[in-house]
Amino acid sequence: MKSILVAFSVLVLVISPAWAAPVKVASLSTILTDVAREVGGDKVTVTGLVKPGVDPHDFQPSPADLKKIAEADLVLASGLGMEGYLSKLETSSGGKAKWIEVGNRLKLPPLKLAHEEEGAGHDHHDGESEQDPHWFHSIANVSQAVTVVEKALSELSPADKAYFAKRAGDYQVRLEALAKWAKLQVASLPRDQRKLVTSHDAFQYLAHEFGFTIYSIAGISSQDQPSSKKIADLIKTVKAQKVKAIFFETTENPKVIAEITRETGAKVGGELCADGLGTGDSGTYEGMVRHNITTIVNALK
The missing domain is CATH 3.40.50.1980 (Nitrogenase molybdenum iron protein domain)
Incomplete structure (x- = not known):
């Protein structure tokens, strides 16, 4: 009887990772919804709360969205002020999710915004400081974001770390090819x-x-x-x-x-x-x- 119990325990330890529930991800960015699906594969369930064509600056979460956030293991946001409502949403949503403002974790190049160009841009008061939250229009930045998402998923599901790393690496290779294609087009x-x-x-x-x-x-x-x-x-x-x-x-x-x-x-x-x-x-x-x-x-x- 004892040997049967030991064998059963070993079997559970071996196969339990396959039984593990997918990591639940709620995303406030269509870009990060796509990245999470690319990196997470069938080991994650990704819910994109902000849909394509919806202005993320002015997103209004519904009760159903709040429920998805409360149930999530991980909430992804663009950060850098893109989601002005984020702090209030995190406070009011409850749940156990880890929140990540991805843009805040990237090494971004310094930019000169259009309103700083002579004769262009919008009204801007002296002393104000802004950072462009649209970091995803750089393919290099998105490649960094892939690594951020990979690490977050690996922390939540360590048994799938190698799986996430493989998918992230494959995706970054595709992004490198995309960058080469884009530079070739612009060079014309x-x-x-x-x-x-x-x-x-x-x-x-x-x-x-x-x-x-x-x-x-x-x-x-x-x-x-x-x-x-x-x-x-x-x-x-x-x-x-x-x-x-x-x-x-x-x-x-x-x-x-x-x-x-x-x-x-x-x-x-x-x-x-x-x-x-x-x-x-x-x-x-x-x-x-x-x-x-x-x-x-x-x-x-």
């Missing part, structure tokens, strides 16, 4: 044509990585409203810089873009994913990058 544009006018100041990391100059209509948040003076100044800048195209975003009203194109003769370059993933072909991070780069390059040629 002369440097004096690498000028982007966008709805709000969301593409500074893309500009840093690929050598663009950004002129934005509004500020860091899509909730910032441009003044009439700002729009007039930007129209002058577009004319002076001979900007070929102006881009709108999946979460934005393109009316202001239409006004600027009428006044300047610049064309509408197309729709970019600014605050997160889109739908269809842009519904994954790799797809979003390919969509944005292809749209930009085709419009500025």
